[in-house]
Amino acid sequence: xxxxxxxxxxxxxxxxxxxxxxxxxxxxxxxxxxxxxxxxxxxxxxxxxxxxxxxxxxxxxxxxxxxxxxxxxxxxxxxx
Amino acid sequence: xxxxxxxxxxxxxxxxxxxxxxxxxxxxxxxxxxxxxxxxxxxxxxxxxxxxxxxxxxxxxxxxxxxxxxxxxxxxxxxxxxxxxxxxxxxxxxxxxxxxxxxxxxxxxxxxxxxxxxxxxxxxxxxxxxxxxxxxxxxxxxxxxxxxxxxxxxxxxxxxxxxxxxxxxxxxxxxxxxxxxxxxxxxxxxxxxxxxxxxxxxxxxxxxxxxxxxxxxxxxxxxxxxxxxxxxxxxxxxxxxxxxxxxxxxxxxxxxxxxxxxxxxxxxxxxxxxxxxxxxxxxxxxxxxxxxxxxxxxxxxxxxxxxxxxxxxxxxxxxxxxxxxxxxxxxxxxxxxxxxxxxxxxxxxxxxxxxxxxxxxxxxxxxxxxxxxxxxxxxxxxxxxxxxxxxxxxxxxxxxxxxxxxxxxxxxxxxxxxxxxxxxxxxxxxxxxxxxxxxxxxxxxxxxxxxxxxxxxxxxxxxxxxxxxxxxxxxxxxxxxxxxxxxxxxxxxxxxxxxxxxxxxxxxxxxxxxxxxxxxxxxxxxxxxxxxxxxxxxxxxxxxxxxxxxxxxxxxxxxxxxxxxxxxxxxxxxxxxxxxxxxxxxxxxxxxxxxxxxxxxxxxxxxxxxxxxxxxxxxxxxxxxxxxxxxxxxxxxxxxxxxxxxxxxxxxxxxxxxxxxxxxxxxxxxxxxxxxxxxxxxxxxxxxxxxxxxxxxxxxxxxxxxxxxxxxxxxxxxx
Numbered sequence: 001x002x003x004x005x006x007x008x009x010x011x012x013x014x015x016x017x018x019x020x021x022x023x024x025x026x027x028x029x030x031x032x033x034x035x036x037x038x039x040x041x042x043x044x045x046x047x048x049x050x051x052x053x054x055x056x057x058x059x060x061x062x063x064x065x066x067x068x069x070x071x072x073x074x075x076x077x078x079x080x
Numbered sequence: 081x082x083x084x085x086x087x088x089x090x091x092x093x094x095x096x097x098x099x100x101x102x103x104x105x106x107x108x109x110x111x112x113x114x115x116x117x118x119x120x121x122x123x124x125x126x127x128x129x130x131x132x133x134x135x136x137x138x139x140x141x142x143x144x145x146x147x148x149x150x151x152x153x154x155x156x157x158x159x160x161x162x163x164x165x166x167x168x169x170x171x172x173x174x175x176x177x178x179x180x181x182x183x184x185x186x187x188x189x190x191x192x193x194x195x196x197x198x199x200x201x202x203x204x205x206x207x208x209x210x211x212x213x214x215x216x217x218x219x220x221x222x223x224x225x226x227x228x229x230x231x232x233x234x235x236x237x238x239x240x241x242x243x244x245x246x247x248x249x250x251x252x253x254x255x256x257x258x259x260x261x262x263x264x265x266x267x268x269x270x271x272x273x274x275x276x277x278x279x280x281x282x283x284x285x286x287x288x289x290x291x292x293x294x295x296x297x298x299x300x301x302x303x304x305x306x307x308x309x310x311x312x313x314x315x316x317x318x319x320x321x322x323x324x325x326x327x328x329x330x331x332x333x334x335x336x337x338x339x340x341x342x343x344x345x346x347x348x349x350x351x352x353x354x355x356x357x358x359x360x361x362x363x364x365x366x367x368x369x370x371x372x373x374x375x376x377x378x379x380x381x382x383x384x385x386x387x388x389x390x391x392x393x394x395x396x397x398x399x400x401x402x403x404x405x406x407x408x409x410x411x412x413x414x415x416x417x418x419x420x421x422x423x424x425x426x427x428x429x430x431x432x433x434x435x436x437x438x439x440x441x442x443x444x445x446x447x448x449x450x451x452x453x454x455x456x457x458x459x460x461x462x463x464x465x466x467x468x469x470x471x472x473x474x475x476x477x478x479x480x481x482x483x484x485x486x487x488x489x490x491x492x493x494x495x496x497x498x499x500x501x502x503x504x505x506x507x508x509x510x511x512x513x514x515x516x517x518x519x520x521x522x523x524x525x526x527x528x529x530x531x532x533x534x535x536x537x538x539x540x541x542x543x544x545x546x547x548x549x550x551x552x553x554x555x556x557x558x559x560x561x562x563x564x565x566x567x568x569x570x571x572x573x574x575x576x577x578x579x580x581x582x583x584x585x586x587x588x589x590x591x592x593x594x595x596x597x598x599x600x601x602x603x604x605x606x607x608x609x610x611x612x613x614x615x616x617x618x619x620x621x622x623x624x625x626x627x628x629x630x631x632x633x634x635x636x637x638x639x640x641x642x643x644x645x646x647x648x649x650x651x652x653x654x655x656x657x658x659x660x661x662x663x664x665x666x667x668x669x670x671x672x673x674x675x676x677x678x679x680x681x682x683x684x685x686x687x688x689x690x691x692x693x694x695x696x697x698x699x700x701x702x703x704x705x706x707x708x709x710x711x712x713x714x715x716x717x718x719x720x721x722x723x724x725x726x727x728x729x730x731x732x733x734x735x736x737x738x739x740x741x742x743x744x745x746x747x748x749x750x751x752x753x754x755x756x757x758x759x760x761x762x763x764x765x766x767x768x769x770x771x772x773x774x775x776x777x778x779x780x781x782x783x784x785x786x787x788x789x790x791x792x793x794x795x796x797x798x799x
Contacts (some may be wrong), residue, residue, distance in 0.1 A: 040335075
């Protein structure tokens with residue numbers, strides 16, 4: 001069985017397909033609105049110098065979210 | 081007729097608005113530059129043969145019709161309550177999937193609507209195409225390709241939008257879903273139909289918002305208990321059927337539709353040039369090791385160019401010009417034999433007061449020039465990205481950084497810029513902290529004192545003062561974060577735009593706006609304040625005109641407050657008087673001291689040593705000046721942003737108190753040393769405590785999220 005990963009566990013350059021989005025209501029809605037919904041392919045583009053936040057690429061654009069918030073987003077790692 | 085301009089952040093709404101109206105709104109490359117709604121008339125040239133005239137309302141960018149931040153509420157309220165005749169929905173063609181998400185919700189509103197497909201030039205430049213006709217068919221609304229930056233397609237857009245609004249052409253469809261979501265929306269739309277009609281919103285919109293649990297729409301509908309239960313049953317059924325909760329189900333429905341439309345209509349040829357270029361620039365600018373040094377270098381460059389080279393040079397020129405004009409006017413008035421009181425009002429009140437402030441115009445314009453170039457290029461968004469983690473330690477987010485940075489120029493625009501922050505808490509805290517960033521109006525004060533007392537170490541003194549302001553800000557933030565603004569961390573979800581070359585016309589327009597703003601302020605608020613101060617200075621408590629400085633009302637007030645400052649080491653009434661005048665504008669501290677010591681301080685700085693007995697007192701005075709209440713203009717801005725007289729007063733007195741304590745410490749070597757040791761200790765303890773918390777360091781509030789996830793993971797594994 002595949003281990004359960006979150007977006008925060010992916011390394012720079014790795015991709016994953018979202019399986020679930022958790023978070024406090026307003027945050028979760030915002031994440032969903034930005035297109036972070038199940039079945040979406042997300043790539044971690046880079047990490048800020050302080051290790052946080054992280055920059056994602058999805059749906060053809062770049063989105064920055066915090067590592068803590070990324071922990072609520074579970075993914076299946078995409079093997080390239 | 082009113083058309084509303086709605087779209088995501090940073091998709092070019094303001095640029096289009098400027099094209100449509102010929103107005104000169106600020107355009108940036110930082111999500112959320114437009115924070116207020118602004119309306120303008122569409123240029124007659126665009127309307128052509130139609131007699132109707134249009135107003136366009138430029139709304140702040142939003143990602144969804146859901147109220148998170150104040151700018152989103154502005155947009156949402158306008159669309160729902162003001163009932164515009166039509167909507168122009170701007171869609172960034174280079175980021176079409178995410179942009180269409182809002183479009184679908186706008187379509188649900190059931191108002192005449194046109195999609196303006198912006199940045200089509202960039203899409204074409206990269207060899208991509210979008211089948212506009214098919215897209216329009218799929219969405220059921222007209223789609224017009226445009227390029228706001230290159231002024232293409234604007235005429236056609238106005239034509240189409242005008243026709244759509246005039247003939248009230250409604251979107252041809254509003255149903256983008258199938259299966260369980262479809263059934264749920266229809267069933268609920270049926271239940272709430274009458275209520276939606278009474279509330280004046282489309283039932284489709286009301287139904288989807290009800291499903292999403294949007295409180296304000298729910299209360300608008302005013303459903304009875306029975307209806308609420310019925311709708312809830314439908315929603316739960318949908319959730320069960322899809323195995324997804326309501327929010328995710330609707331987001332999924334919209335994105336699924338968008339994906340299928342895009343598959344049919346959008347052809348891209350690999351990554352765009354703009355994206356590839358941005359990624360390459362970012363490899364350097366947000367590099368793990370280079371990011372911070374480069375950022376500091378950029379800021380240092382901007383500040384030294386502004387305050388030492390370009391701005392300072394221009395300011396000097398302007399100051400000389402104003403001085404010459406003042407002398408000429410004074411000479412003319414004297415030779416004409418004008419009453420000395422009136423002459424005093426004109427020369428000492430108006431000319432000198434407003435003149436001093438005006439001479440800062442070049443510095444402010446230069447600073448904004450650089451800041452706007454950094455922002456337009458997209459670098460400021462990276463700064464927020466880089467600075468988020470450090471700022472979070474004091475309870476702020478990366479987005480607070482830009483307003484605070486602008487605070488070094490002038491608190492007024494900086495405070496206004498806080499409106500882009502997504503949370504009330506962040507916004508308030510940033511407003512409170514921005515005045516701690518030493519504004520450019522305080523520079524003349526530092527300069528005069530540095531020249532008088534620390535000739536060998538001018539740079540060091542200046543630097544320490546700026547640093548002291550920042551440290552005081554950090555301490556206050558940390559305290560506020562643990563007390564008044566204790567609360568959950570705010571989501572930081574921000575789009576990073578591609579780098580784009582700065583749009584010089586927009587920069588020029590911005591500078592014109594800022595200059596106009598500043599000049600207006602100089603001639604209104606500051607003029608009034610200087611006249612009041614002139615009055616206080618020129619009349620004694622019995623309202624007799626007095627030439628002798630120490631009999632005036634101002635001196636009376638100064639003497640009254642002087643004992644307050646005695647413990648700080650500057651108990652002379654002239655010092656406290658100067659500080660009182662500084663409330664009008666910080667520059668006034670210098671001009672008041674000049675008048676009270678009877679000479680131009682710039683030429684004769686030594687005159688100051690009459691007032692200050694020792695350097696301890698000088699330090700204390702400088703630190704107090706750095707931190708005490710912001711000037712009248714800034715206080716007015718704070719009042720507007722906080723929207724509370726009580727809080728504003730708290731800021732004014734709170735800052736004075738902080739300034740007093742800090743000045744006491746600064747003027748007293750023992751206290752200074754003790755404080756430094758204490759701060760180091762607190763820092764060390766905080767660091768060690770942070771280390772101990774281990775993995776969750778930096779996001780303690782999210783630990784329960786983590787725990788929940790872990791628990792869920794275990795559950796899933798068990799099944």
